[in-house]
Amino acid sequence: MTKGQWLKMTTKPNKKKGDKRMTPFEQLINDSDYKKKAIAERMGMSRSNFYKKQKKPRQSFNAEQLDELSKILEVPLETVFDAVLKKQRVDKNETR
Numbered sequence: 001m002t003k004g005q006w007l008k009m010t011t012k013p014n015k016k017k018g019d020k021r022m023t024p025f026e027q028l029i030n031d032s033d034y035k036k037k038a039i040a041e042r043m044g045m046s047r048s049n050f051y052k053k054q055k056k057p058r059q060s061f062n063a064e065q066l067d068e069l070s071k072i073l074e075v076p077l078e079t080v081f082d083a084v085l086k087k088q089r090v091d092k093n094e095t096r
Contacts, residue, residue, distance in 0.1 A: 023057075023083075023086070024082070024086040025054065025057045025080075025083040025084050026054060028073070028079070028080065029073075032073045032075075034072070034073070036050060036051065039073070042068075043068055043069065043072065057083075057084045066080050066081065
């Protein structure tokens with residue numbers, strides 16, 4: 001399967017979900033063009049396991065997994081680390 005085929009199967013529409021408060025890490029994942037299920041599969045874990053790890057990324061992900069995630073999301077590793085290290089929740093509407 002080529003990268004283009006994978007992207008077509010796994011990209012989500014540009015529709016935004018309702019207002020909710022989320023951590024910077026959750027926002028990084030949600031702002032990506034990929035579905036969470038596709039990200040989890042690329043990382044070699046189940047969707048439910050990825051959801052659980054997403055809630056507490058600092059305790060759940062190791063450095064290698066964060067590096068892999070940065071490559072999947074096509075963002076710098078520093079961006080992923082910054083999102084993991086921030087504790088406060090952000091309002092989705094404030095970041096637009």
